[in-house]
Amino acid sequence: MIEVQNIYKTFFVTHEVQALSNVSHTVNQGEVVVVIGPSGSGKSTFLRCLNRLEFADSGHIYIDGVDILSPKTNINKIREEVGMVFQSFNLFPHKTVLENLTIAQTVVRNRSKSDATEKAMLLLKKVGIHDKAGTYPAQLSGGQQQRVAIARSLAMEPKILLFDEPTSALDPEMIGEVLDVMKAVAKEGMTMVVVTHEMGFAREVADEVLFMDHGMIIEKGTPEHFFTNPEEDRTKAFLSQIL
Amino acid sequence: MSGPYLRTPGKGRSYDIFWKSVFFLGLFATIAALGWATNQVDYVWRWERIPDYFYFEKDIDITASMDGSISSIKKSGENALIIVTGEDNQSEQYEIPFSDLQVYEGDSIFVGDTLGIEKKWTMGIILEGLIVTLKVSAISIFFGIGLGLLTGLARISANPALRMTAITYIELIRGSPLLVQIFIWYFVLGTLINSLLSKFDISQVPPLWFGIASLAIFAGAYVAEIVRAGIQSVNRGQMEAARSLGMSNFNAMRHIIIPQAFRRILPPLAGQFISMIKDSSLLGVIAIRELTKATREAVSVSLQPFELWFLCAILYLILTFTFSMFVQYLEKRMVQR
């Protein structure tokens, strides 16, 4: 489903930052992969390379067998199938909750307004905020906004969902409601790559956990492996901080 | 726009009343001083004549178009029917308001003699000027917005040709005075265009359109910078979210970015167009009779400079004030949604 081969990414701002170096990984259909690692280790960059929000400098990324780094690839078509949920929600503030869910359906998928609305209401019900369809995002709590953002991605019926620290901007009491939605999505067989430090979530739904540091994948394994006997010293040090 | 804004803390009621009185006293003193000064130079204020510059009853001479004599004058309602008969028994008929008749039956008439006067309500020169100013401003605002939007988008485009064209245009226009640009449009580009047109037997472009072009293109450069700043002020997460949903750059701009930017752009945009309405007063230099030029012409024949120039300023004030009220209304409607 997702095949990443030896990608590198370097940023130049005031100085050179090697955000990713020689990262390879394969995610199979229906798998949930959790990415952990210290701040600045390249987790977001890795995730953003998967839908080409960042263009990897070298290496290959195949989504469903399509080389997304090839100039011939229509990236908009790929992104229809690869949804993304952001740390800061990024809902469209000038549109109602319902319109947030219908806009891409009508513009990108060419669905009729009524089909899009029907789909949207179904998803809002699923994430538990159908009674807020007519309000604007600013009137919702952080947890509700993030659930809308997840529903917005789901409305496109993607094959893959990417999450970049979906709960780190939330008050602690709201984290649970968002994780519950994510678990439900995972149980339905969605292929997911999730950057998060919620190890409870990882333990419950992750098929595989990646630990990143300094732009590299240091250790891979099942959640069980990370909880019981992590091998690398850096992994141990990191886990002792967050557990 | 409500919310907390910067203001020094209040200092109590009597403090307020005292300084407000100072303000109004100052205002009255200024007006009184002006009145006194005009009195000293024996200026006679004639505000009652001002309405004539908007709409007045114009006398139109009705003249004979052949030699002959008045053979009959018949009354028909308010008007008189005059029949002029020439030497070879040809005759012509004129209809003139009875009260303004200037000939009698039997009079000999030569070509060009006035038979009577017809009174007709006509637009005064100031109203005509005001209408030209309105028209020029409205058309320039329309094209200025279009041009500014396109240039603003080109300015932040990834395509170097578009970006460099936008930068060149913006810097060129913002770096030289509007007056010089108006001259260039009229004397250089205008002459060039009209000479080419006449060479190919196509009708000429009137100066008005060169005036509009100079204003619209001038405003467009400033609007472009306003648009660019507005678009860049939208959180970049908005673009990323839209693109992540598979939207093309164009659709993301159209549905997500520009609607959000527009709200922030509106106030500076209004300011820009208010300056443009005022700048249209420069167009008099290329023979466009807008409000300022019309006022100058009226002054030169009427010898009422004080009233007319005040009037001119007040009319601009009304235009710009109405415009800014309209924009405020738009803004409010958009915030409330």
Ligand SMILES: Nc1ncnc2c1ncn2[C@@H]1O[C@H](COP(=O)(O)OP(=O)(O)OP(=O)(O)O)[C@@H](O)[C@H]1O
């Ligand atoms: N757009 C960018 N421009 C310049 N440098 C960047 C950019 N994005 C990321 N970086 C740098 O790349 C490195 C990896 O960043 P990244 O955001 O991927 O880390 P992260 O693991 O997601 O960290 P965090 O947990 O803080 O989100 C960091 O040093 C960061 O400063």
Ligand SMILES: [Mg+2]
């Ligand atoms: Mg990050």
